[in-house]
Amino acid sequence: MYSAEEDPHASRIHLKKASGWKNVPDSHSEPLEATLDLGSEELKVELYILVVNSQGKGYDRVLISTERDAGKPIEVLSLGEWTDWVRLRFKGKSSEVGTVRLKLLELSKDASRLRIYCSQIMPTTGWTYPEQIAAELVEQVGPFLQRIGYIQQGRIYGAWAGHRTMMEELEYQHDWFARAAVYLMGNYDWDLLFLQSHAPDYIFDNLIKEAEPLTTSDRERSERYLELIDRTYEIVDRAIGRIAERADEDTLVVVVSDHGVIGFHSTRHVDDVISEILEKEGLLFYRSRAVQPGTKPKFGREEINWSRTKAAFFDSIYIYLNLKGREPDGVVEPEEYEGLRDRIIEALRSYKDPRLGTCPFSLILKSEDAK
Template sequence: MRVLVIGIDGATFRLMRPLMQNGYMPFLCEVEQRGALGTLETIYPPVTAPAWSSFMTGKNPGKHGVYEFLHRKRGTLEQIPVNAGMLGSETLWEMMSKAGKRMVVVSVPLCYPPFPVNGTLMSDFLAPKGARDLSYPPELLKEVEDKFGEYLLYHKQVYTKDNVANVLAELEEHTEYRQRVAEYLLKRDPWDFAMVYFEGTDRLQHELWHVIDPTSPMHDAEEAKQFAERTRNYYRVLDNDVRKLVALAQAQDPDTQVILMSDHGFGAIHKFVNFNIWLLREGFLKLKRDIPTQVKHALFNLGFTPSLGYKLSMNFGFANLRLSQGMTNRNQILDWVRRGFLSFRNVDWSRTRAFSSGNYGQIFVNLQGREPYGSVPQSEYQTVVEQIGARLLELRDPKTGAAVVSKVYKQSDVFWGEFIDDAPDVVFSLAENYKALGTLEFASHHVIENAFGNSGDHRMDGFVGMLGTDIKQNVKIENANIMDVTPTILYLMGLPIPSDLDGHVLTAPLRDEFVMSQEMMQGDALGARDQMIPDYTEEESEEVKERLRALGYLG
């Protein structure tokens, strides 16, 4: 029994269903008819790094320790980019290797730095630029580059009115390159398990959602007339690339079971929400009383904010600053922004009860003994959490009167495990088409404002498809979570399922004969392991953070 997994970042039925109906994704239609297809719920927050981490560990972030693209060092406000070393639990690759299964892994997020596996592994886009330790075995990178040219990991093109063609051209180039490398590696050595990752859908949907969504407030009919068909055609090409990989794998071994999946869904952004501004207005966050802070605050209230600068740059044609390749210059600009505008440097932590940090507005209590300048005693922690949660549910869009927060969760219902101390304290979902703006601490003086920049962002509903000799035909997959995929793979391959995984085997899409004949074996608990904090230089750390920020991954 072999298993091939193809990860399609951010793939969503919001786009794929109409594309399937209009002939752009015939292979996905075939998967639906000849196999199983359905929604795959992701973890909170629906961010690439923790989502793929939950896939490859079968655990929630409280057990593997990756909550975001950035990890906040305990006892500090310093944030560093995550990588594979941050995973506080054993991964699918390690489980396979220990069981003697050979594998091919192509650029799945959080595979940098590469680690020994029983097979071959290529790293992902979280590697710092210039890194050459991008493969296992180490010599594989040169072999791949000798055949296909420089290993393409980093997307440089972002949306501006005059740059759509370049965004699409880069996506097409990267996808074709990834396809060719994947085919080569699948043919190179025998394998039992393989996974190939495509990130182009995520990039396209962040940058160009408005091009093919006429309901987007950023939609431009003339722009759509010029580029919508080419944008839709990207999915046709990707669909065919997936078909070719599946055909290759099943030609090698007809008993190859296939899983297609995304790490999260996608949807439009109509409005941004600035949660540090909200916390400031609600009295949970306090500013210093010194003169420089008072001056900054007065200018801030007049609209002198980073978002104003961004909008002016767009209006005057300087939006290509986002495309600048000068990392040092950009980091100096960001440092200047933090010095010139309100930032956490201006917060009076002794009077602050909570602050927001993260791509989805995650709120942390300024807890004594945990935060570097903690002011809230443990005895008041739950009261503060409940107060914030209640106020969030009262937050309304001043223009429409609509609720902005759709639900507030108990932390324990979303996260549990050995790394719970790193979890946000207040966990909530936003109403459809609202997005937290988290690039800078105080990006705008408005709590709610019209979105700018990226026109699409993540949702909780990804997708999953299954195809193979042991998969039922024409079945709708229901009640599936991204944490369920790894236990399902282990079961398909006849391997024990560690007892502390949070996911469950998806048996409903599997043929009854297979389920009756395949024993479901429970293995020992894996437990947790120490996280290895990335040994980045300051320049490498800032380079990765700025690349993530420019691509819209940091709010």
């Protein structure tokens, strides 16, 4: 992401009066320019943008080029438009060709607000076996897109660029999946075709708390998000259908999920809830209170006082007892082990979310019962 305003998710665009450009188009306001550095410190390429006022109603077009020549643009974008996919050579410690496309997300009439989204930059080789298939797929099917809707640059990696952009990339990605699968099935001998779609995981991670009617803070937002979830499954289903059409009567088609998902039945994160319960029970103590309860001490976010702690919570689903003789700083006597487990289970079952009035835990098991 690139932005003319300070944005923790974006690299800063510094607009200034354009100079040194060839073939500058007519503009009712002074043309503005900036550079975009794509890639990383190791491998990058510089693009040039020219912002113009083509209709006399304010800045409305962004020209993107590999050089300061408006007669040789990659694309001239209006609000909400994408460039075509473009191949660029990224240089640095080595040299590598990558594919990318850009989208104009925002442009105010005075150009004080300008945001440009950059898709994931994908190499044209190095992601298949045998090696040559990658270049073949790019040539026959189009550029591959591994991650969708993520902001790739800036201080925070992995933020979302907006739901419309996310869904547009999801559509492209799954259309590519289907076309690539059909191409490979038709041009190579094969015994097993395996395809993984991360789309449901993406969408639920991003939307589930506000999509869930029980926990949403805005009913209209919940309805919009549920529609996006439905649309995601339609996109995935359409790709599966196109691939399954190529299967003959001797081919077994299996669709499977590696895990499920449920809504947040709490207005607070489960890590915070469980850590708070353990603290109130006098079972969990910290040397410091840094950022986020329930996170592993080795990540530096919390420092647990193990000399006083009897139970600690890690990895969103596990509560560990600090058992003497098993743990380096164990304080729980073996004879109190079972009683302490029962006490923790009862405390979890008794907890009620302060706003919803319900218990967020649907299943609480001892380790031997979970096997």
